[in-house]
Amino acid sequence: MAFEILKDRILKDGKCFDGGVLKVDRFINHQMDPRLMDQISKEFIRRFADLKINKIITVEASGIAPAVMLGYHMDLPVVFAKKQKPSTMADMYVAEATSFTKKCDYTMIISKEFLTKEDHVLFIDDFLAYGSTGKGAIDLCHQACATIEGMGFIIEKAFQNGRQILEQAGITRIESLAIIESLDGGQIRFAR
Numbered sequence: 744m745a746f747e748i749l750k751d752r753i754l755k756d757g758k759c760f761d762g763g764v765l766k767v768d769r770f771i772n773h774q775m776d777p778r779l780m781d782q783i784s785k786e787f788i789r790r791f792a793d794l795k796i797n798k799i800i801t802v803e804a805s806g807i808a809p810a811v812m813l814g815y816h817m818d819l820p821v822v823f824a825k826k827q828k829p830s831t832m833a834d835m836y837v838a839e840a841t842s843f844t845k846k847c848d849y850t851m852i853i854s855k856e857f858l859t860k861e862d863h864v865l866f867i868d869d870f871l872a873y874g875s876t877g878k879g880a881i882d883l884c885h886q887a888c889a890t891i892e893g894m895g896f897i898i899e900k901a902f903q904n905g906r907q908i909l910e911q912a913g914i915t916r917i918e919s920l921a922i923i924e925s926l927d928g929g930q931i932r933f934a935r
């Protein structure tokens with residue numbers, strides 16, 4: 744089921760760019776609307792209510808705001824994968840990801856201290872596009888023998904097929920609050 748408040752906001756403030764990119768920097772990933780983030784996190788809580796989770800994982804930078812808001816409401820720790828190795832980090836898990844949207848490769852790094860085999864993880868991010876970031880998170884959790892219970896995205900671009908990539912990697916629970924079917928011709932069309 745779509746989340747109407749978010750769909751309305753995407754239609755009002757989102758902008759389409761060539762190459763299937765949706766700009767949401769007025770309210771999600773540059774300027775942020777904390778009240779909307781709060782509503783988003785409560786919708787994630789509703790959708791994942793049946794899961795037993797003890798940790799939220801995301802990736803810097805744009806995943807942090809929704810993840811930390813969710814962690815606040817669920818009273819759970821939030822860990823974000825870093826893209827640069829901190830000089831003080833000794834033991835870590837490292838995964839590689841390719842950003843098809845930004846056309847670059849990057850690493851995802853989590854300290855072994857903050858991801859362990861005891862963890863039942865909910866992964867949160869702003870976009871599900873080609874699924875590369877999500878696959879990197881799956882890789883990190885596999886290395887730590889942690890369990891991914893679910894993955895939640897604010898916006899899914901269904902035409903880039905990231906959901907299939909994550910399902911093929913074994914994820915059975917994916918929730919996206921707004922699913923976009925097409926951005927063709929500069930028009931935002933939702934799947935439902």
Ligand code: G4P
Nearest residue numbers: 764765803804805841842843844870871872873874875876
């Ligand atoms: P993925 O998110 O499914 O892995 O797809 P992709 O590899 O293409 O995404 C790379 C980066 O681009 C991700 O951010 C993702 O959130 C962002 N992204 C994907 N599609 C869109 C879009 O339509 N609009 C905008 N604004 N961003 C998009 P990132 O590189 O992980 O980091 P950051 O931007 O959060 O720092």
